[in-house]
Amino acid sequence: MSARIVIIGAGIGGLTSAALLAARGHDVTLVEKERWIGGKARHVEVDGQKVAAGPTVFTMRDVFERLFHACGARLEDFITARQAGIIARHAWDDRGHLDLFADPLHSEEAIGDFAGAAAAAGYRAFRKEARRIYEVLDEPFLRGDKSSTPLPMMWRIGLFNIGDMLAMRPFDNLWKALGGHFADPRLQQLFGRYATYCGSDPFRSPATLMLIAHTEARGVWLIDGGIAALAQGIGTLAERKGARIRTGEAVSHVLAPNGRVTGVRLADGEMLPADIVVCNGDPAALAEGRFGPEAARAVPSMPPARRSLSALVWFAHAKTGGFDLTHHNVFFSRDYAREFEEIRAGRPPSEPTVYLCAQDRGAHGTGDGPGAARERIQIIVNAPANGDTHAYPPEETERCTRQMRATLARCGLELEDPMPHELATPASWERLFPQTGGALYGRASHGWAASFLRQGPKTRLKGLYCAGGATHPAAGVPMAALSGLLAARTIASDLASTRKYHPGATPGGTSMRSATTGSTP
Incomplete structure (x- = not known):
């Protein structure tokens, strides 16, 4: 069934949703209030030069390769990127520095030279644990459906797989867990900093966040033009699949007069009819009334103390x-x-x-x-x-x-x-990004339950969905893309359910393209 879909916001999550939904035959219009697409990923002109702004680290390349493949295209035809040999350079004073490398054995050697053999052994153990946490959570949580409680995810992992449950270390403190791997406080500080990748305090975050280090260890890529070039590539892909992208136009209201989305109103008064609306923005903006009273009731509010x-x-x-x-x-x-x-x-x-x-x-x-x-x-x-x-x-x-x-x-x-x-x-x-206080990552990942409290794709308002780095599964460029994928997948499921149970309301069958079947990341 082909639907009219309006997407609010051209961040990575909204662009991903637009490309996938357009590739599946839907009538997609993406509306962005700024003059650029990419959300935080953009360019700022300084001294006559275009300086890349927003996120800078590109990991989990496979997420984007699968996205482009699902739309019948290749990522390498839209961006130019190369793997970085040095992941990052770290310094504490003017007496030298410590590099982490794409080659983990090279990193281990560098850590040994920097802090001694015990530190190198601690890094080996840390790397093994970070990889285990990532592998446990990758499919059931990072790429899986949103759960409001741990139980559905536990079923996907395997309810009686106690080893995997314990491996996630949700009840352990990240800073203390790192102290078990590294006696040198500089290394504890280095790997604790990964909590800030999702806008969180390393002293208040669960040890589960060690998995972020593994996402970098899998490869960091440098894109010509930065993450903004990736956003442009996804935008071009979406347009080639038939999506319309309108920049410099703000949505003022999500319209739902009878408890179900009927469209949006732009700031200039224009009405865009829609069967489905996807909000690619911080859910706090919805909850605080940024898009009208109907949308404000669609998601729970978040106290400022929970901000990233x-x-x-x-x-x-x-x-x-x-x-x-x-x-x-x-x-x-x-x-x-x-x-x-x-x-x-x-x-x-x-x-x-x-x-x-x-x-x-x-x-x-x-x-x-x-x-x-x-x-x-x-x-x-x-x-x-x-x-x-x-x-x-x-x-x-x-x-x-x-x-x-x-x-x-x-x-x-x-x-x-x-x-x-x-x-x-x-x-x-x-x-x-109004109504956020400037929080760049949505809800902070503090405490074992924080990840389950992030807004998922479905809201309380029929026809309104969410995507973006402030929603499930987490903050960051690949996670925002996964949120867009999840929104598109959830919409497809809901439309299929509507077609199954209300055949009279959806004549003509589905417009899903077979080329995308089994191809989504």
């Missing part, structure tokens, strides 16, 4: 010196516990850990030299998601910039001063 991290992000075109950058670089604070205590208290950290993406290093097959007097960089510091209550005045942003520079300088990296840049604060993210 936000960030201070500098987009810059600058000269660098004193530290041999690679594409992905992390410069750690000296007191990680205090850093997150300050964030919990609603303050940017006084001595932050700093992530720096040197976009011209290792890109375009050029190796690790900058290749120019200035280079394009994105710098990220974790911050509280309080952009709806705190304005971040100039004196505060200037202080945060000094503190960020101090961390880099302590580790041996100098940035030109003044530095051509733009700065995004939690207040900036709140303006881009």
Whole structure:
């Protein structure tokens, strides 16, 4: 059965849903309020250069290969990417650094040289455990259907498979679990940082999040043009399958006069009729009434205390010196516990850990030299998601910039001063993504049940579905794509059920294309 579908928001989840649903023969219109597609993945012009903004790490490439295959296409025909030999470079001071490599044995050797034989053995054990957790959760949870409680997932794993249940370590604290693998606090800090990939505090997260390290160990890819180029590729794929993408147009209301979706109203008053609406945005925006009262009742509200991290992000075109950058670089604070205590208290950290993406290093097959007097960089510091209550005045942003520079300088990296840049604060993210406080990852993964509390594809309002990095299964580029896949799969199932039980209402059968059967990721 062919349906009229409107998708709100052109983030990775919305684009994925649009491509899959259009490939299955549905009448798809994607509406994006900004002038670009990709959501957080976009470009910011600084000093006459396009600096890639938004997420920078591309993992789980197979998710996207399967997406394109399901639509009768090949990923490599839409993007140019190469695997990074160095996953990331890490520094704590100016006395050297530690690289993690695509080759895990090379990483193990580097850790041994950095922190000793016991640390190398700890890394072997950690890597084995992270892989086990990933393999237990990959199909039943990451790629599976949304469950509001652990029980359905336990059935998919195997209710009596106690070994796998215990392997997930949902009730163990991540920071303490890492302490069991690494006596060196620097390594505990390095691998604890993976919790921030889903916007979470490593001191409050379950040990289950160790699986994130394995997703990187499976391969990190560098895309020419960054993640924004991937978004453009999925958008092009969706359009080739018949989807219409309308940018610079905001949806003001989801229309459901009789308890079922009938369409959307745009900010300029235009009405778009629809049988189904997919909201690719933070469910908090729905719950807080961003899209009207009917949609507000469709999902539960989320207290601000449950929000994920936000960030201070500098987009810059600058000269660098004193530290041999690679594409992905992390410069750690000296007191990680205090850093997150300050964030919990609603303050940017006084001595932050700093992530720096040197976009011209290792890109375009050029190796690790900058290749120019200035280079394009994105710098990220974790911050509280309080952009709806705190304005971040100039004196505060200037202080945060000094503190960020101090961390880099302590580790041996100098940035030109003044530095051509733009700065995004939690207040900036709140303006881009209203009703979120600037939270960039939806709900934080704090406590064993947090993952089951993320919004799934189905809502309380008939015909309204959700997708995106703030929904099930988790935050991040591949997870947002998996959410889009899950939304498309759930819609297909619901339409098939409608056809089965109400044949008179759906004449003509289904428009699902056989080429997609069995091909979805």
